[in-house]
Amino acid sequence: MSETPAIEAERLVKRYGPTRALTGLDLAVPAGMIYGLLGPNGAGKTTAVRIFATLLRPDGGRARVLGRDVVLQAAQVRRGIGLTGQYAALDESLTGWANLVMIGQLSRLTGKAARWRADQMLARFDLTSVASRAVRTYSGGMRRRLDLAASLIGGPSVLFLDEPTTGLDPSARAMTWEVVRELAAEGTTVLLTTQYLEEADQLARRVAVIDGGAVIAEGTPHELKSAVGGAQLTVMLAAGSDLRAAIAAVRPYARGSVRPDQDGRRLSVPVAATEGLTTRVVYALDAAGIRVNDVTIQRASLDDVFLALTGQAGPDRTHAA
Amino acid sequence: MSAIASARLVPRRDMTYRHGPVRHFSTDVWVLIKRSIARIGREPETLADVTFLPVIFILMFAYVFGGAIILPGSGSYHEYLIGGMLGMGLAQTAPGVAVALVTDMSTGLIDRFRSLPMSRWAVLTARTLAELVKQMISAAVVTCVGLAIGWRVHTRAIDVIAAFALALLVGYAFTWAGVCLGLALRSPEAAQQAGLVIFLPLTFISSAFVPTQGMPGWLQPVAEWNPMSALASACRHLFGNPDPAVAVRAWPMQHPELAVFCWSAAMLAVFAPLAVHLYRRKALS
Numbered sequence: 001m002s003e004t005p006a007i008e009a010e011r012l013v014k015r016y017g018p019t020r021a022l023t024g025l026d027l028a029v030p031a032g033m034i035y036g037l038l039g040p041n042g043a044g045k046t047t048a049v050r051i052f053a054t055l056l057r058p059d060g061g062r063a064r065v066l067g068r069d070v071v072l073q074a075a076q077v078r079r080g081i082g083l084t085g086q087y088a089a090l091d092e093s094l095t096g097w098a099n100l101v102m103i104g105q106l107s108r109l110t111g112k113a114a115r116w117r118a119d120q121m122l123a124r125f126d127l128t129s130v131a132s133r134a135v136r137t138y139s140g141g142m143r144r145r146l147d148l149a150a151s152l153i154g155g156p157s158v159l160f161l162d163e164p165t166t167g168l169d170p171s172a173r174a175m176t177w178e179v180v181r182e183l184a185a186e187g188t189t190v191l192l193t194t195q196y197l198e199e200a201d202q203l204a205r206r207v208a209v210i211d212g213g214a215v216i217a218e219g220t221p222h223e224l225k226s227a228v229g230g231a232q233l234t235v236m237l238a239a240g241s242d243l244r245a246a247i248a249a250v251r252p253y254a255r256g257s258v259r260p261d262q263d264g265r266r267l268s269v270p271v272a273a274t275e276g277l278t279t280r281v282v283y284a285l286d287a288a289g290i291r292v293n294d295v296t297i298q299r300a301s302l303d304d305v306f307l308a309l310t311g312q313a314g315p316d317r318t319h320a321a
Numbered sequence: 322m323s324a325i326a327s328a329r330l331v332p333r334r335d336m337t338y339r340h341g342p343v344r345h346f347s348t349d350v351w352v353l354i355k356r357s358i359a360r361i362g363r364e365p366e367t368l369a370d371v372t373f374l375p376v377i378f379i380l381m382f383a384y385v386f387g388g389a390i391i392l393p394g395s396g397s398y399h400e401y402l403i404g405g406m407l408g409m410g411l412a413q414t415a416p417g418v419a420v421a422l423v424t425d426m427s428t429g430l431i432d433r434f435r436s437l438p439m440s441r442w443a444v445l446t447a448r449t450l451a452e453l454v455k456q457m458i459s460a461a462v463v464t465c466v467g468l469a470i471g472w473r474v475h476t477r478a479i480d481v482i483a484a485f486a487l488a489l490l491v492g493y494a495f496t497w498a499g500v501c502l503g504l505a506l507r508s509p510e511a512a513q514q515a516g517l518v519i520f521l522p523l524t525f526i527s528s529a530f531v532p533t534q535g536m537p538g539w540l541q542p543v544a545e546w547n548p549m550s551a552l553a554s555a556c557r558h559l560f561g562n563p564d565p566a567v568a569v570r571a572w573p574m575q576h577p578e579l580a581v582f583c584w585s586a587a588m589l590a591v592f593a594p595l596a597v598h599l600y601r602r603k604a605l606s
Contacts, residue, residue: 053436078438079337089429093360105352106437108337108345117332124330134363150433155332179330186331 004067006031006158006189007052013060014047014213021047023213024061029191029206031157034184036204036221037193038302040310044213045193046086049162052191053083065158079108082156086163088143089150092136096127096146099135100153107154114153121149125179141172148179158189165199177203197302207302211310225300232298233269233281238291243267249288253281271297342440349439353447357421358454370417371459375410379466382406382530393534396563403467404556404564405529407484408549410459411492412524415499416516418452422503423512426603445596449496456492460485475561484559487581491552494585495520497592504599529553532565533574545571548584555581 007029014022022044029035037045050056051063054074063070065077090099097118104114122128125145135143144164151159161180165173180190180203194200200207201221209217209224217224233253237246243264251258256270271277278295285292340348361367379402387398425431434444474481499516506512526540527533527549533541544550550566554577557564566574573580 055432055435075438078436081436083433083436085429085432087429089433091356091360091430092428093363094356098356098359102352102356103433103437106349106434106439108339108438110336110338113336117336120329152330154337154437155335183330186329188331 004031005029005064006033006066007035007191008064009048009052009061010063011061012048012051012058012063014044014051014056015059021213022051022058022061025210025214027208027215029189031189032184032187033206034180034190034192034204036200036207037191037210038195038197038200038207038306039193039210040306041195043210043310045210046162047213048210049083049160049191049193053081053160054078055083080157082151082154082159084144084148084151084159084161084164086166088135088147090135090143090147093134095132095134096138096142097122097131099146100150103150104153109154117153117155121153125149141168144168144172145175148176152183156188158191159183161190161192163193163195165194165196173199197306201302209305209309217305217309221302224305225302227305231271231300233267233271233277234294234296234298235267235269235281235285235292236294237265237267238293239265241290241292245288246285246290249284249290250281252284253277345438346440346443349443350447350450353443354451354454357447357451361455367417368455368458370413371410371455372462374413375406375459375463376466378409379403379406379463379470383470386530390531392563393532393565393568394563396565397471399467399471400473400560400562401557401564402530403463403472404484404560404562405527405549405553406463406467407460407488407556408491408552409524409529410463411456411488412495412520412549414452414455414459414492415495415502415520416513417455418448418496418499419503419506419512419516420509422448422500423506423509426503427508441601442597445500445600449493449500452496452499453489453493456489456496459492460488472562476559480559480561483578484556487555487559487578487585488552490585491548491581494588494592497589497596500596501592501599504596504603523547524549527553528566533569534565542571545569545574548581548588550574551577551580551584553577 005028007027009025009027012022012025013020025044025048037048039045047056051058052065052070054070054077057071066080068076070077091102094102100118100121101114104117105111109117122131125148127142127146127149130138130142135146138146148164165176168176180192184190192200192204204221206219207221207224208215217227219227233250235246235250237243243260246267247258247260250267250269253271254269255272259268260266261268278297282292282295382402383399387402390398392398392401431444502515502519503512506515526544527547528544529549533544533550536544551573554564554566554574558577
């Protein structure tokens with residue numbers, strides 16, 4: 001089983017009229033891994049998840065979950081999956097408890113097992129005190145927790161999380177992350193779509209960047225960051241320092257062109273982050289007689305990866321460089 | 322082990338069971354019917370269309386319009402009214418089923434159901450059967466109010482049971498039409514309005530409240546072939562109530578029970594497969 005990926009896509013294509021949502025998506029998610037699907041709005045993340053969850057039929061290519069074809073063996077696929085979308089899919093007029101028991105029974109649990117699991121899930125998600133209230137009285141965060149609990153009640157082997165923390169406050173987000181990590185530690189495969197680069201960086205062992213309906217980069221977050229250029233060295237020169245001499249001093253360590261900013265006080269140097277680099281740069285500048293106020297090395301963030309690959313800025317990117 | 326300590330996200334063993342497809346289907350349907358009924362218990366106002374509405378209609382027609390309606394031949398209008406009102410009450414639940422279905426679609430609940438190992442038919446079957454429960458309530462309300470205004474049956478119990486069975490059969494067929502309507506529309510408001518626009522004329526251009534003989538000549542065939550007229554005539558016949566339609570030559574008025582049966586079978590044969598088709602298409606696009 002460990003050789004067969006838990007989630008697999010081969011040249012997956014989906015069209016909505018003239019719009020091509022997926023243009024040949026290839027993906028292989030090993031069992032037991034948290035896998036991130038990263039991409040801008042409209043990249044095809046949700047479409048891909050809906051195909052894997054048997055909610056959409058692909059127009060071309062193949063998708064398998066747990067080794068079963070999502071079109072031809074949809075019934076078997078559904079037995080092993082859980083899905084949490086961007087909006088809580090619950091019956092508003094029923095209580096939280098009744099929702100969980102219902103989903104549990106529809107997930108093929110016996111009535112007794114469904115009630116037992118519902119109690120467990122409510123306790124685990126800190127919802128026991130509101131278990132007998134109608135869902136329509138729940139706050140947004142409570143709904144999302146209940147929705148996640150509903151996805152897990154049947155004990156799925158593969159969990160799809162489509163932007164699970166969009167619109168959540170930081171503590172609710174932290175709790176979702178904790179749940180996802182615990183699931184993966186217990187052997188559940190988690191496919192997570194997100195627009196939050198930090199979320200992918202924190203949770204996912206591997207990440208696929210999607211743009212225009214296809215995967216444009218894949219690897220561990222570290223590999224993706226390294227591929228984009230490793231790290232950025234920034235040197236703040238003291239007043240009156242010789243800019244040209246400073247550029248010459250750091251050039252041996254640069255992996256690309258050294259760019260001074262407009263007032264000539266700051267240098268941005270793409271570097272390969274190696275052991276002791278900062279020390280050597282400081283000595284080189286000192287040997288050239290250049291006084292420096294500050295030297296920092298910043299590793300590339302997934303933001304940089306995102307920008308480099310999709311040509312779109314991540315949410316918190318500024319254009320200082 | 323305390324409840325919290327055992328509150329594991331991943332169950333230790335597979336607790337799911339495997340049964341044959343029939344048992345799975347009936348379990349799924351039963352779970353979903355319980356959901357709809359629990360919902361009625363929590364929000365009794367959703368029963369307004371099968372409680373207040375028929376009461377208002379009966380009182381309005383019995384005491385406001387009824388005085389101006391003269392039945393050809395003879396007979397009490399109050400006795401005439403209930404046979405038509407029964408079908409009216411059942412048909413009026415169809416817009417409600419459309420609204421409920423559109424709501425489930427828009428909240429993503431249907432998507433959740435579709436990602437679970439359930440039968441495709443279970444969601445729609447459960448919805449229509451839960452509606453049948455509401456329709457029984459409607460029939461009971463109409464019966465009670467009818468008795469209160471002086472309506473009586475003059476036939477054997479078996480005939481009365483047959484009348485109610487026919488009424489519920491038509492109601493069930495209409496529910497599938499309501500399901501199709503819900504699946505064809507996008508918003509609960511649109512479903513509500515379309516339901517009114519379709520089902521109100523359907524119930525009124527019939528012999529449910531007034532004899533067709535008083536309608537203009539071009540409208541009479543429409544009313545006579547309306548399934549609501551056949552149901553009204555069948556019920557009046559089986560209850561032993563006055564039915565001026567016996568004088569109408571149109572086939573459904575001469576054989577109302579058979580006509581009701583044919584109409585219901587035809588509607589079920591069209592709308593049930595259409596509903597499943599729409600459900601699959603809507604879901605997969």
